[in-house]
Amino acid sequence: MLARIFEAAGLSTVLVTGMPVWSERIGVPRTVAVEFPFGHALGLPGDRDMQMQVIRAALALLEEGRTPGEIRELDIEWPSASGGFDEAKRDWQPLEPSPIVKMMLEQRRRG
Amino acid sequence: MPVDSFKYLPGAIAAYYRNLSVQREEPIPWTPLSRPLNECRFALVTTAGIYARRRDAPFDAEREKREPMWGDPTYRRLPRTVRQEDIGASHLHINNRDLLADVNIVLPITRFLELESEGVIGSLAPTSYSFMGYQMNNSEWRQRYGPEAAGLMKDEAVDAVLLTPA
Numbered sequence: 001m002l003a004r005i006f007e008a009a010g011l012s013t014v015l016v017t018g019m020p021v022w023s024e025r026i027g028v029p030r031t032v033a034v035e036f037p038f039g040h041a042l043g044l045p046g047d048r049d050m051q052m053q054v055i056r057a058a059l060a061l062l063e064e065g066r067t068p069g070e071i072r073e074l075d076i077e078w079p080s081a082s083g084g085f086d087e088a089k090r091d092w093q094p095l096e097p098s099p100i101v102k103m104m105l106e107q108r109r110r111g
Numbered sequence: 112m113p114v115d116s117f118k119y120l121p122g123a124i125a126a127y128y129r130n131l132s133v134q135r136e137e138p139i140p141w142t143p144l145s146r147p148l149n150e151c152r153f154a155l156v157t158t159a160g161i162y163a164r165r166r167d168a169p170f171d172a173e174r175e176k177r178e179p180m181w182g183d184p185t186y187r188r189l190p191r192t193v194r195q196e197d198i199g200a201s202h203l204h205i206n207n208r209d210l211l212a213d214v215n216i217v218l219p220i221t222r223f224l225e226l227e228s229e230g231v232i233g234s235l236a237p238t239s240y241s242f243m244g245y246q247m248n249n250s251e252w253r254q255r256y257g258p259e260a261a262g263l264m265k266d267e268a269v270d271a272v273l274l275t276p277a
Contacts, residue, residue, distance in 0.1 A: 001249050002257050003274050007140035009261035015274040021116035027139040033114040039205035041275040045213030051222050058273055063148055068139035073114045089119050098204040099179035
Protein backbone atom coordinates (compact mmCIF):
# COMPACT_ATOMS: atom_id res chain seq x y z
CA MET A 1 0.00 0.00 0.00
CA LEU A 2 2.67 2.51 1.06
CA ALA A 3 4.91 1.28 -1.75
CA ARG A 4 2.24 2.12 -4.32
CA ILE A 5 1.67 5.57 -2.81
CA PHE A 6 5.37 6.41 -2.78
CA GLU A 7 5.96 5.04 -6.28
CA ALA A 8 3.03 7.03 -7.64
CA ALA A 9 4.56 10.14 -6.02
CA GLY A 10 7.75 9.67 -8.06
CA LEU A 11 9.94 7.62 -5.71
CA SER A 12 11.43 4.27 -6.80
CA THR A 13 10.52 1.69 -4.17
CA VAL A 14 11.53 -1.84 -3.24
CA LEU A 15 9.72 -3.86 -0.58
CA VAL A 16 11.32 -6.61 1.51
CA THR A 17 8.66 -8.89 2.97
CA GLY A 18 7.90 -12.32 4.39
CA MET A 19 4.39 -12.12 2.94
CA PRO A 20 4.78 -11.75 -0.84
CA VAL A 21 1.17 -12.86 -1.21
CA TRP A 22 0.21 -9.26 -0.45
CA SER A 23 2.44 -7.97 -3.22
CA GLU A 24 0.72 -10.32 -5.66
CA ARG A 25 -2.73 -9.37 -4.45
CA ILE A 26 -2.46 -5.60 -4.41
CA GLY A 27 0.24 -5.07 -7.06
CA VAL A 28 3.49 -3.78 -5.55
CA PRO A 29 6.15 -2.30 -7.89
CA ARG A 30 9.19 -4.32 -6.69
CA THR A 31 9.32 -7.05 -4.04
CA VAL A 32 12.06 -9.14 -2.49
CA ALA A 33 10.52 -12.08 -0.63
CA VAL A 34 12.21 -13.72 2.36
CA GLU A 35 10.90 -16.60 4.41
CA PHE A 36 11.62 -14.89 7.73
CA PRO A 37 9.31 -14.47 10.74
CA PHE A 38 7.41 -11.23 11.26
CA GLY A 39 9.43 -8.34 12.62
CA HIS A 40 12.63 -9.61 10.97
CA ALA A 41 12.49 -8.43 7.36
CA LEU A 42 16.26 -7.96 7.10
CA GLY A 43 17.22 -10.99 9.17
CA LEU A 44 18.76 -11.76 12.52
CA PRO A 45 19.79 -9.12 15.07
CA GLY A 46 23.54 -8.58 14.95
CA ASP A 47 23.95 -10.57 11.73
CA ARG A 48 25.47 -7.97 9.43
CA ASP A 49 26.18 -10.43 6.63
CA MET A 50 22.61 -11.68 6.47
CA GLN A 51 21.22 -8.15 6.56
CA MET A 52 23.57 -7.02 3.79
CA GLN A 53 22.68 -10.03 1.67
CA VAL A 54 19.01 -9.07 1.77
CA ILE A 55 19.76 -5.38 1.19
CA ARG A 56 21.99 -6.11 -1.82
CA ALA A 57 19.22 -8.22 -3.35
CA ALA A 58 16.82 -5.29 -2.87
CA LEU A 59 19.28 -2.85 -4.46
CA ALA A 60 19.81 -5.22 -7.39
CA LEU A 61 16.07 -5.40 -8.02
CA LEU A 62 15.86 -1.60 -7.96
CA GLU A 63 18.61 -1.38 -10.52
CA GLU A 64 17.62 -4.26 -12.76
CA GLY A 65 13.84 -4.47 -12.43
CA ARG A 66 11.88 -3.66 -15.59
CA THR A 67 8.53 -5.25 -14.86
CA PRO A 68 6.14 -3.60 -12.40
CA GLY A 69 4.98 -6.24 -9.94
CA GLU A 70 8.16 -8.31 -10.03
CA ILE A 71 8.76 -10.53 -7.00
CA ARG A 72 12.22 -11.98 -6.40
CA GLU A 73 12.44 -14.76 -3.83
CA LEU A 74 15.53 -15.12 -1.69
CA ASP A 75 16.55 -18.60 -0.66
CA ILE A 76 17.99 -17.78 2.76
CA GLU A 77 17.21 -20.29 5.42
CA TRP A 78 16.07 -19.01 8.80
CA PRO A 79 18.28 -20.81 11.31
CA SER A 80 16.41 -23.22 13.51
CA ALA A 81 16.60 -22.59 17.22
CA SER A 82 16.98 -25.40 19.72
CA GLY A 83 13.21 -25.69 19.82
CA GLY A 84 12.92 -26.08 16.08
CA PHE A 85 10.34 -24.49 13.82
CA ASP A 86 7.61 -24.45 16.48
CA GLU A 87 9.79 -22.26 18.63
CA ALA A 88 10.47 -19.88 15.75
CA LYS A 89 6.75 -19.73 15.05
CA ARG A 90 6.04 -18.70 18.66
CA ASP A 91 9.06 -16.51 19.13
CA TRP A 92 8.04 -13.64 16.80
CA GLN A 93 4.64 -13.31 18.46
CA PRO A 94 4.08 -10.63 21.10
CA LEU A 95 4.52 -11.62 24.75
CA GLU A 96 0.92 -10.59 25.41
CA PRO A 97 -1.80 -11.27 22.80
CA SER A 98 -2.66 -8.17 20.78
CA PRO A 99 -5.96 -6.40 21.58
CA ILE A 100 -7.70 -7.82 18.51
CA VAL A 101 -6.60 -11.36 19.32
CA LYS A 102 -7.71 -10.92 22.93
CA MET A 103 -11.09 -9.70 21.68
CA MET A 104 -11.46 -12.69 19.32
CA LEU A 105 -10.52 -15.14 22.07
CA GLU A 106 -13.06 -13.50 24.39
CA GLN A 107 -15.78 -13.78 21.78
CA ARG A 108 -14.96 -17.41 21.23
CA ARG A 109 -15.09 -18.11 24.97
CA ARG A 110 -18.45 -16.41 25.30
CA GLY A 111 -19.87 -17.82 22.09
CA MET B 112 11.85 -22.99 -3.12
CA PRO B 113 8.89 -20.59 -3.10
CA VAL B 114 8.49 -18.32 -0.08
CA ASP B 115 5.49 -19.41 1.99
CA SER B 116 3.72 -16.23 3.09
CA PHE B 117 1.74 -18.10 5.74
CA LYS B 118 4.53 -20.16 7.25
CA TYR B 119 4.83 -18.28 10.53
CA LEU B 120 1.13 -17.54 11.05
CA PRO B 121 -0.97 -19.47 13.56
CA GLY B 122 -3.62 -21.62 11.84
CA ALA B 123 -6.75 -19.50 12.28
CA ILE B 124 -5.00 -16.28 11.28
CA ALA B 125 -3.39 -17.97 8.28
CA ALA B 126 -6.80 -19.18 7.16
CA TYR B 127 -8.23 -15.68 7.50
CA TYR B 128 -5.50 -14.18 5.33
CA ARG B 129 -5.59 -16.99 2.79
CA ASN B 130 -9.26 -16.33 2.15
CA LEU B 131 -9.11 -12.55 2.16
CA SER B 132 -9.89 -11.15 -1.25
CA VAL B 133 -8.40 -7.81 -2.08
CA GLN B 134 -9.22 -5.36 -4.82
CA ARG B 135 -6.21 -4.81 -7.03
CA GLU B 136 -6.01 -1.48 -8.81
CA GLU B 137 -4.24 -1.41 -12.14
CA PRO B 138 -1.86 -0.22 -13.30
CA ILE B 139 0.90 -0.81 -10.76
CA PRO B 140 2.59 2.56 -10.17
CA TRP B 141 6.06 2.68 -11.70
CA THR B 142 8.96 5.10 -11.28
CA PRO B 143 12.14 3.77 -12.90
CA LEU B 144 15.34 4.56 -11.06
CA SER B 145 16.33 7.94 -12.43
CA ARG B 146 20.06 7.82 -11.73
CA PRO B 147 22.75 5.21 -10.99
CA LEU B 148 22.56 3.57 -7.57
CA ASN B 149 25.74 5.29 -6.39
CA GLU B 150 24.09 8.65 -6.96
CA CYS B 151 20.78 7.77 -5.32
CA ARG B 152 19.57 9.13 -2.03
CA PHE B 153 17.68 6.50 -0.04
CA ALA B 154 15.07 6.79 2.67
CA LEU B 155 14.02 3.80 4.77
CA VAL B 156 10.40 3.17 5.69
CA THR B 157 9.17 0.47 8.04
CA THR B 158 5.80 -0.41 9.56
CA ALA B 159 7.40 -1.86 12.68
CA GLY B 160 5.95 0.84 14.94
CA ILE B 161 9.29 2.23 16.14
CA TYR B 162 10.11 5.77 17.19
CA ALA B 163 12.97 7.91 18.52
CA ARG B 164 12.27 7.97 22.24
CA ARG B 165 13.88 11.27 23.10
CA ARG B 166 12.09 13.24 20.42
CA ASP B 167 8.74 11.62 19.85
CA ALA B 168 5.77 10.09 21.59
CA PRO B 169 5.10 6.39 21.02
CA PHE B 170 2.30 5.26 18.73
CA ASP B 171 -1.07 5.23 20.49
CA ALA B 172 -1.12 1.69 21.82
CA GLU B 173 -3.47 2.69 24.62
CA ARG B 174 -6.17 3.67 22.18
CA GLU B 175 -5.71 0.42 20.27
CA LYS B 176 -6.20 -1.48 23.53
CA ARG B 177 -9.50 0.35 24.05
CA GLU B 178 -10.52 0.03 20.37
CA PRO B 179 -8.99 -3.22 19.05
CA MET B 180 -10.14 -2.58 15.48
CA TRP B 181 -8.17 0.69 15.36
CA GLY B 182 -4.44 1.08 14.65
CA ASP B 183 -2.48 4.31 14.90
CA PRO B 184 -2.13 5.53 11.27
CA THR B 185 0.50 8.19 11.96
CA TYR B 186 4.23 7.90 11.33
CA ARG B 187 7.38 8.82 13.20
CA ARG B 188 10.55 10.33 11.81
CA LEU B 189 13.88 8.74 12.58
CA PRO B 190 17.01 10.79 11.90
CA ARG B 191 19.97 9.04 10.29
CA THR B 192 21.90 9.79 13.49
CA VAL B 193 19.48 7.83 15.68
CA ARG B 194 21.18 5.39 18.02
CA GLN B 195 20.04 1.93 19.07
CA GLU B 196 19.45 3.02 22.65
CA ASP B 197 17.08 5.76 21.43
CA ILE B 198 14.77 3.31 19.68
CA GLY B 199 11.37 2.69 21.22
CA ALA B 200 8.84 0.07 20.08
CA SER B 201 5.03 0.39 20.08
CA HIS B 202 3.83 -2.53 17.96
CA LEU B 203 1.44 -4.77 19.89
CA HIS B 204 1.40 -7.59 17.33
CA ILE B 205 5.05 -8.61 17.26
CA ASN B 206 7.70 -9.47 19.81
CA ASN B 207 9.89 -6.34 19.82
CA ARG B 208 12.86 -7.93 21.58
CA ASP B 209 15.05 -8.43 18.49
CA LEU B 210 14.45 -5.01 16.94
CA LEU B 211 15.22 -3.38 20.28
CA ALA B 212 18.52 -5.27 20.23
CA ASP B 213 19.27 -4.38 16.61
CA VAL B 214 16.98 -1.96 14.78
CA ASN B 215 18.68 -2.87 11.48
CA ILE B 216 16.44 -5.91 11.18
CA VAL B 217 13.51 -3.58 10.47
CA LEU B 218 15.13 -0.24 9.65
CA PRO B 219 18.71 -0.82 8.40
CA ILE B 220 20.13 2.61 9.20
CA THR B 221 23.62 1.38 10.15
CA ARG B 222 23.79 -0.81 7.04
CA PHE B 223 22.85 2.09 4.79
CA LEU B 224 25.37 4.41 6.43
CA GLU B 225 27.95 1.72 5.63
CA LEU B 226 26.75 1.53 2.02
CA GLU B 227 27.01 5.31 1.84
CA SER B 228 30.60 5.39 3.07
CA GLU B 229 31.47 2.54 0.69
CA GLY B 230 30.05 4.53 -2.22
CA VAL B 231 27.52 1.82 -3.14
CA ILE B 232 24.69 4.30 -2.73
CA GLY B 233 24.76 8.08 -3.04
CA SER B 234 23.49 8.76 0.46
CA LEU B 235 21.07 7.87 3.23
CA ALA B 236 18.51 10.66 3.60
CA PRO B 237 18.51 12.80 6.75
CA THR B 238 15.16 11.26 7.72
CA SER B 239 13.67 7.76 7.65
CA TYR B 240 10.16 6.81 8.73
CA SER B 241 8.22 4.32 10.76
CA PHE B 242 4.54 3.59 10.44
CA MET B 243 2.72 1.01 12.55
CA GLY B 244 1.53 -1.90 10.48
CA TYR B 245 -1.67 -2.93 12.26
CA GLN B 246 -4.24 -1.13 10.11
CA MET B 247 -7.67 -2.68 9.57
CA ASN B 248 -8.60 0.36 7.53
CA ASN B 249 -5.82 1.99 5.53
CA SER B 250 -7.76 5.01 4.27
CA GLU B 251 -5.74 7.39 6.47
CA TRP B 252 -2.53 6.03 5.02
CA ARG B 253 -3.88 6.47 1.51
CA GLN B 254 -5.44 9.86 1.97
CA ARG B 255 -3.19 11.60 4.43
CA TYR B 256 -0.12 10.05 6.01
CA GLY B 257 1.28 8.19 3.01
CA PRO B 258 1.21 11.24 0.73
CA GLU B 259 2.52 13.39 3.57
CA ALA B 260 5.54 11.13 4.11
CA ALA B 261 6.11 11.02 0.33
CA GLY B 262 6.16 14.82 0.31
CA LEU B 263 8.69 14.98 3.15
CA MET B 264 10.93 12.51 1.34
CA LYS B 265 10.77 14.52 -1.86
CA ASP B 266 11.64 17.66 0.12
CA GLU B 267 14.81 15.85 1.20
CA ALA B 268 15.58 14.92 -2.43
CA VAL B 269 15.02 11.20 -1.88
CA ASP B 270 15.23 9.06 -5.03
CA ALA B 271 14.50 5.59 -3.70
CA VAL B 272 12.84 3.93 -0.74
CA LEU B 273 13.46 0.59 0.95
CA LEU B 274 10.23 -0.56 2.58
CA THR B 275 10.13 -3.16 5.32
CA PRO B 276 6.75 -4.18 6.68
CA ALA B 277 6.90 -5.78 10.09
